Amino acid sequence: MAWIGLLHAIDLLVGVVVLAAGLASLRFGRVARLMVLVGATWLVGSLFTAAVFLHRGPLVHLHLTYPTGHSRRRYVTVVIGAAYLLAVFEAFVPTAALTLGLALMIAAAAIDVFVRTTGPARKAGRPALWAALAFSAVLVTSALNQLLDWDIIVPVLLAYDAVVAGAAVVLAADLRWGRWTESTLSDLVADLGRTSDTTGLTGRLQRALGDPSLTVGYWIPERAAYADDHGEPIELPADDGHRTATHIDDEGRPIAVLLHDRALLEDPRLVSGVATAARLAMTNAQMLADIRSRVDELTESRRRIVAAVGDERARIADELAGGAQRRLTRVSDLLDHVATAGLSGDRNLTMVRTEVVRAQEDLTTFVHGVRPEALVEGGLGAAVRDMAGHFPFRLEVRVDAGRLPDALEGALLFFCSEAVTNVAKHAHATRCRVTISSEPQQILAVVDDDGVGGADPSGSGLLGLTDRIETMGGRLTVMSPREGGTRLEARIPQSGYAAEHTDPNNITSEAK
Structure with a gap:
């Protein structure tokens, strides 16, 4: 009887600990409310035997959706739904085989969620993975104890209590001091810093926020609307849906919009930080594009100048050949005519002819230099x-x-x-x-x-x-x-x- 009283006291203490952890974390949104629900149903189960398994639904929900509280995979949603149904069903028909199956499904879902995430999202999900695996392990042990008659009920109950209370404390501490939001933002900024344009921006933001449905819409001034990476128009979601829009502006001028899961709004620091990082990335990409455009324009301008100089050289050469050279040739012909008329012995006429020939040679050399x-x-x-x-x-x-x-x-x-x-x-x-x-x-x-x-x-x-x-x-x-x-x-x-x-x-x- 003493053991029963002690176990009951420990059960109550576990419920209080989980409830307190949830209440202390309420500002972190949906996941904290799930923790409060786990504590409340645990206490109800401690008082009423028929409700002893009610906490398992929200507890599995908490483990598999931490830190957002939302399931984004159909398989995970099925496991969570099964946990809620089995929690009610076992109140009337305790079935160790179903408990064993649920435990294995929880472990598989937790590993699947963790493996499919990368970067900061994986860091944020690591505490929940260990909590889910520990809970799955005590469920497996409990089921095998019933199926194989191991007669270790007290150690199993104590281990179960320790795992549930420990998970609540660890997750609450991670929400408070884990700084996974800061880690997400720092990793995102580092990731965006590796590129000079917006290529792959949607995928980077999806990984950072752990939301594979996230979409980036870019503001098109000519259309006065947002469009995706392929230029297709984007329709902003309704206010009452599961998705919402976060607008990214630069001094009142629209730049882009993020369409994402509404659950992300429960961490305003994360959404604000991601929006700021995205705005900086887009602004920098636009500045670099403007610089490249100006460099291209400058290059084309320099080419046009060179071409214009070449054309001007050709024009000058043509004008010299058609004007000054032709006149000098005419003067030379006239001098030859005068010479043949009997004035070839005139010393001044000879000097004039010599200077004309030299001028012709100099002009020819100049023309060839201008346009060989x-x-x-x-x-x-x-x-x-x-x-x-x-x-x-x-x-x-x-x-x-x-x-x-x-x-x-x-x-x-x-x-x-x-x-x-x-x-x-x-x-x-x-x-x-x-x-x-x-x-x-x-x-x-x-x-x-x-x-x-x-x-x-x-x-x-x-x-x-x-x-x-x-x-x-x-x-x-x-x-x-x-x-x-x-x-x-x-x-x-x-x-x-x-x-x-x-x-x-x-x-x-x-x-x-």
């Missing part, structure tokens, strides 16, 4: 080969590319001319090689020599070349070891330039 005739007539290969005779070393030229747009050919010829000129001035080389090849997406131009090396990429000459190549959206690489030799590699993308020539012009030559 070799480049116009023969293409890049011919123009680079034409340079060979102007340098005091052997210049090898290989161009494996067809005709290119004028802007590209002009930029590449400038690069080759300036690079080889620098070699002549500073490298003390005996050989220099120019190689130009066409790759699928870019043109590669290489100038290398056998000179003294040690070229300074920050020098004015190489900086000028770098600026020229970067203006075309390209990149210049300088390799010039102190041991000797310098290699310049210019890579210029072909995209963004309309092809103006189609005839091939593959040239391989060697000149001195």
Whole structure:
């Protein structure tokens, strides 16, 4: 009889402990209310034998839905429903076999819920997993004690009481001090920090909140409505449904909306923190997109400037050839005519003819510098080969590319001319090689020599070349070891330039 009185007192104490834990956690929402329900039904069962198993329904509900109090999987909902039904059924027909089956279902459901969660949600669910497995273990032991007549009823009852009370205390403490909300937010911020756009944002938020039904809607100003990742319109849920909407604004300007389980609102810190993290991620992604757009616009603007310069050079060359050169040619013809008329011995006339010839030569040289005739007539290969005779070393030229747009050919010829000129001035080389090849997406131009090396990429000459190549959206690489030799590699993308020539012009030559 003493044992019965002691067990009854322990039962009452367990009910009080569970009820107190639930009341102390009420601000954490639905899961705390489940804990209060467990304590209340436990106390009712302690007073009325017919209600002794009523606590099992809400207790299983608590273990399998912690920390939100909501089931998001059909299998879990079935197990919870079975626990409520069996709690009522066993009050009239105690069945150890059904208890054993329920215990195994609880363990399987708890493991399933835990395995299917990741990251912060798994951290938050770990206490509930151990609580559910411990409860399942005492249920299995109790059922086997009845089925196999082990006669260990008192140890089983004490273990049962300890597991229920201990689980309530542990879960209440985890709600109060576990800081799993902060852990969720910190992990989410770290996760969002690994990406520079909103790709996969929905999945990240689903994992962080443990809500696989969560949807992110982006504000489309042109439509004055929200749309999902695929551009499909999103309908905001009704106020009385199981789902709700959390709006994300930036200084009153709508950015996005989160559609999620209403149960998440029971932890306002979590929802507010997730909304803030999502807003920062979206704002940063938008800023980066704007920067990329401006960089693209700047690149296109630089290309248009280069093309405009090339067009202007061509116009100047045409005007000089059609204007000043033509007039000088006419003056020269008139002087020849005067000479044939018997005035060829006039000293002043001879001086005038000499100056006219020099002016013609200077003007021709200038026109060719503005728009080299070799480049116009023969293409890049011919123009680079034409340079060979102007340098005091052997210049090898290989161009494996067809005709290119004028802007590209002009930029590449400038690069080759300036690079080889620098070699002549500073490298003390005996050989220099120019190689130009066409790759699928870019043109590669290489100038290398056998000179003294040690070229300074920050020098004015190489900086000028770098600026020229970067203006075309390209990149210049300088390799010039102190041991000797310098290699310049210019890579210029072909995209963004309309092809103006189609005839091939593959040239391989060697000149001195």
